[in-house]
Structure formats: structure tokens, C-alpha cells
Amino acid sequence: MILKPPYNLNAIQNKFSVFLAGSIEMGIAENWQQKIEKALETTNDICILNPRRDDWDASWKQSIENAQFNEQVNWELDGLEKANIIVFYFSPETKSPVSMLELGLFARTEKLIVCCPDGFWRKGNIDIVCKKYNIKQVNTLEEIIIKIKNKQI
DSSP, X not given: OEEOTTSOGGXXXXXXXXXXXXXXXXXXXXXXXXXXXXXXXXXXXXXEEOOOOTTOOTTSOOSTTOHHHHHHHHHHHHHHHHOSEEEEXXXXXXXXXXXXXXXXHHXXXXXXXXEOOTTOTTHHHHHHHHHHTTOEEESSHHHHHHHHHTTOO
């Protein structure tokens, strides 16, 4: 099962869930979330929470007063809290400031897997945070997929 905003997150009750956090930056970041979805499409017991919204509109004002933007950010925060595993992928082509914020928010939860390839502009910061908080790091998306399939952090 794949859930994207604004789909109701109550559908994940009693299901093992994985939140795909990390680089999105439409038009810049590769659609790495789709690669994970395809690799797991035959795995029926895992619910994927993908924040890459199909109907995203870049003209939305990024303001708490903007209903669509507010809904998106709250969906992501709720999904991050509810997920059993949070995967972070930091694409070298991006800056991903929101993903770095989210990594900081959830660094102490013991449910993170991080992939930060060489070339990401703040790889040193990501590596230090992961080491300090004992966050599992992997080198490739394929390693992430294996961890998800095995439901292990």
C-alpha cells in the first residue's frame, strides 16, 4: 500500500509503515521514492508513506495560512511520527533543508535509516549527526530496500 498526501493516515493502523523522507525538490531530485515503491510493489505487508504529492503546485504560498501547504506539512509530520521506519535519502543534486530539519527532529527516535551519498553539500553534518545518535547509514537505495523488506533498522 502506498499513501501520499492528502490521503488519511489512519489507513496505516496495524500495518508496518515506512516514511520516505529526503530530497524531493521537484525537477531537481531524482524520483528515488518511485524506485523504492517499485521494488516493494509485491510486498503486501508494508505501507509506504510517500510525501511526493501527485498534485503539488509550486505556486502555493509556503505559509501557515495556506490551507494546502499547511495540510502537506502536517501530513508529513504526522506520517513521520506514525511510521515504524523513516528513510532519509539526501540526493547530491539538492540542498534539502526541510529533510535536514526532519532528520534533526527525529534523530533520537531509533527508527531512522540514512543514505547520504558523496557529493551532498552537507554530508559531513549528516554523517556527524548519524554517528552521534547511532543512526544506521547505508550507501545505496538498494541497501535501503533490503532493510525495509527485512523490517530492520
